[in-house]
Amino acid sequence: MNRTTLLALSYLLGCCCLPLQAQLPQPDGGTIRAGTLPRSWDTGGPKCMQMPEWQIHEYNPDMYILRQSGCTDFEKPFIFLLFGNDRVLLLDTGSRRGNLAPTLKLVMHRWLARNHRDRMPLIVAHTHSHSDHVAGDAEIRALDDPSVPITYVAPTVEATKQFYGIVNWPEDVGTVDLGNRVLDVLPIPGHDIVSVAVYDPQTAILFTGDSVYPGRLYIRDFEAFERSNQRMVRFTEGKPVAHVLGNHIEQKRTPYTDYPVGTIYQPDEHELALARGALLEIQAALAAMHGKPRRAAYRDFSLWPVGQSSPESEASRREFEEYQKQQVERMWDQSTQ
Numbered sequence: 001m002n003r004t005t006l007l008a009l010s011y012l013l014g015c016c017c018l019p020l021q022a023q024l025p026q027p028d029g030g031t032i033r034a035g036t037l038p039r040s041w042d043t044g045g046p047k048c049m050q051m052p053e054w055q056i057h058e059y060n061p062d063m064y065i066l067r068q069s070g071c072t073d074f075e076k077p078f079i080f081l082l083f084g085n086d087r088v089l090l091l092d093t094g095s096r097r098g099n100l101a102p103t104l105k106l107v108m109h110r111w112l113a114r115n116h117r118d119r120m121p122l123i124v125a126h127t128h129s130h131s132d133h134v135a136g137d138a139e140i141r142a143l144d145d146p147s148v149p150i151t152y153v154a155p156t157v158e159a160t161k162q163f164y165g166i167v168n169w170p171e172d173v174g175t176v177d178l179g180n181r182v183l184d185v186l187p188i189p190g191h192d193i194v195s196v197a198v199y200d201p202q203t204a205i206l207f208t209g210d211s212v213y214p215g216r217l218y219i220r221d222f223e224a225f226e227r228s229n230q231r232m233v234r235f236t237e238g239k240p241v242a243h244v245l246g247n248h249i250e251q252k253r254t255p256y257t258d259y260p261v262g263t264i265y266q267p268d269e270h271e272l273a274l275a276r277g278a279l280l281e282i283q284a285a286l287a288a289m290h291g292k293p294r295r296a297a298y299r300d301f302s303l304w305p306v307g308q309s310s311p312e313s314e315a316s317r318r319e320f321e322e323y324q325k326q327q328v329e330r331m332w333d334q335s336t337q
Ligand SMILES: [Zn+2]
Pocket: 128, 130, 191, 192, 210
């Protein structure tokens, strides 16, 4: 073996033995704070007797993802907790029957103990105003814990504009400073009048609420939704995006398929995270509709424009109620198939 071969071999071996940590080419990309997502989430069973009301997931020591159990409500939304040096932001309070307060208190007090702190102000804000995201507001506002004083941001356009310093809704981007962690807040109406996306430069995560997630994207105002999507595409251009995290999973791992509305237990659900490419795919899909909203399935999500109540929506509502009733009846012992 000559010297060149030896050098080449040791170089190769060295490379293989070192942990591979690629750096992003952007000057600020290498500073992204990493975290982990679970391989799968608890959903709602198969035995509801065994299910905690909330699953707590530590993405990293300053970011937590909590998921409500499907056994308490089929919506099983995710909520997010982001800690800065001075304040912590809670995005959403969950759906009905969530009973979030004890779990939130547990996470807050564990964080305080871990960080040798005795007080951390909590901002309670929302991705949007739908009931499955604000149902826990009253119980959280009533926490009355001196170590966790609360600032509440009502899920209205006015309160949202004021809190994040957004003058022109929905064009401007607002901010909130948690202490060495400044988040960008983009108004993205369309799913709801008060929908916002939150970009966290520390983790490079874009939180998108119900506007982008692996499931049925219900579009109430088609034009506004399309413009909001375009603004998210422009905003993220050239920025690192580690994950696009929405607030539900309804999609299966099998491409183009989702669980029926009202499903409690989803053993084969899609992962939560999408990539920035999803924004581009949505942009192309909306453009292809040429202003004529229609339902369409894609690999990781589907687009569901919802308009005025119609006989069709009345029929699907009855179908959903019947399915929901059956699900609840067998939730204590669901099939694992
Ligand atoms: Zn919603």
